[in-house]
Amino acid sequence: xxxxxxxxxxxxxxxxxxxxxxxxxxxxxxxxxxxxxxxxxxxxxxxxxxxxxxxxxxxxxxxxxxxxxxxxxxxxxxxxxxxxxxxxxxxxxxxxxxxxxxxxxxxxxxxxxxxxxxxxxxxxxxxxxxxxxxxxxxxxxxxxxxxxxxxxxxxxxxxxxxxxxxxxxxxxxxxxxxxxxxxxxxxxxxxxxxxxxxxxxxxxxxxxxxxxxxxx
Ligand code: SAM
Numbered sequence: 001x002x003x004x005x006x007x008x009x010x011x012x013x014x015x016x017x018x019x020x021x022x023x024x025x026x027x028x029x030x031x032x033x034x035x036x037x038x039x040x041x042x043x044x045x046x047x048x049x050x051x052x053x054x055x056x057x058x059x060x061x062x063x064x065x066x067x068x069x070x071x072x073x074x075x076x077x078x079x080x081x082x083x084x085x086x087x088x089x090x091x092x093x094x095x096x097x098x099x100x101x102x103x104x105x106x107x108x109x110x111x112x113x114x115x116x117x118x119x120x121x122x123x124x125x126x127x128x129x130x131x132x133x134x135x136x137x138x139x140x141x142x143x144x145x146x147x148x149x150x151x152x153x154x155x156x157x158x159x160x161x162x163x164x165x166x167x168x169x170x171x172x173x174x175x176x177x178x179x180x181x182x183x184x185x186x187x188x189x190x191x192x193x194x195x196x197x198x199x200x201x202x203x204x205x206x207x208x209x210x211x212x213x214x215x216x
Contacts, residue, residue, distance in 0.1 A: 006036060006050070009050040010032070010033060010037065010050060013037075013050040013052075014029055014032050017052050017066055017070075018032060018066065018070045021067055023067070023070045023071065023074055025073075025074045027078060027080070028073050028101070030100070031073070031097045032066065032097065034100060035096045035097055035100060036125070037066070037093055038050075039121055039125060040092055040096070041057065041063060042056070042057060052066070053065050054068075057114065058113070058114070059111050059114055061090055061111065062090070062206060063093050064093075064153060064205070069093065069097060070097075071200070072094075073097055073101070073151070075185070075200060076151060076172055078098075078101045078149065080102065080103065081103040082102040082103055082104075083102070083103060083144065083146075083147050083148050084106070084148065084151065085105075085107070085108070085140060085141055085145070085147040085150045085151070085163075085166065086098060086150075086152075087107070087108050087137030087140075087153065087154065088108075088109060088137060088152060088208070089108070089115055090114055092117070092119070092121050092130075094153055095118065095122060095127075095132075096130075099122070099127045099129050099130050102129075102148075105130050105131070106131050106133070106141050106147075107130070107132050107133070108137035108140070108141055109132060109133075109134060110135065110136060110137065110210065111134075115132050115134045118132060119132050131144075137208070137210065138156070138160045138163075138208060138210035138212035138213040139212065140160070140163050140165070141166070142162075142166060145165075145166035145167075146167060146168040146169075146171065147167055147171060148168050148170075148172075149171055150163050150167055150171070150174070151173075151174045151175075152208060154176070154206050154208035154209075155176040155177070155179075155180070155182075155183040155203075155205035155207055156175055156177050156208040156212075156213050156214075157177070157178075157179075157213065157214055158212075159173065159177060159186070159188055160212035162212055163175075163212075164195060167188075168190070169192060170189075171190055172187060172188070172189055172190075173187070173188040173189075173190075174186070175188065176205045180214065182204050183203055183204070183205055184199045184200070185200040185202075185203045186198070186199055
């Protein structure tokens, strides 16, 4: 029996879901054309890996819709070589996309089982510029700060102060902010003492649970 043609599914996803909706950053499109998303979803969902919606990854968590991952990555406006922090490793897919574009990628995940699985998949593919830590990502990962960019892949009630503190001057923080059921994708920029933020679009994420997020 012939298996699914993931390469072709990936190409169609990039053309239709990303380019078709206005994602135009060549680095982002190249990363999506390369990363094997089917490796980051549970075996039962491999056929659906390139579908236009989030997929369950266990522990009541999801791998986000490809378009949302692309939009958030594009919002960071990466040039390459940056040091990036992700909060919410989940499957590790967003991390792989970032690892294709940036210099170093750090990620914090509160659920140990997910962190371990993501680490295994990322190293089996050969990513050497990724480090994952189990913990409360609302507090960031101070040891490696400051970061050129921070991306939060869970919905927060407010922008965590610790994350703004760990952002480099001139850096960007991309985060869904709002209620428990829907949020607004927000880009926060730090320039000297000035912190500005702009809204991108509505979105729906699982909650960011932690000291500077929602309570468990
Ligand atoms: N970026 C992931 C991917 O590419 O598969 C998807 C992330 S999923 C939508 C959100 C993740 O955020 C979940 O794995 C959840 O456990 C995690 N999370 C929620 N609150 C967190 C916190 N305070 N610190 C770290 N991870 C957190």
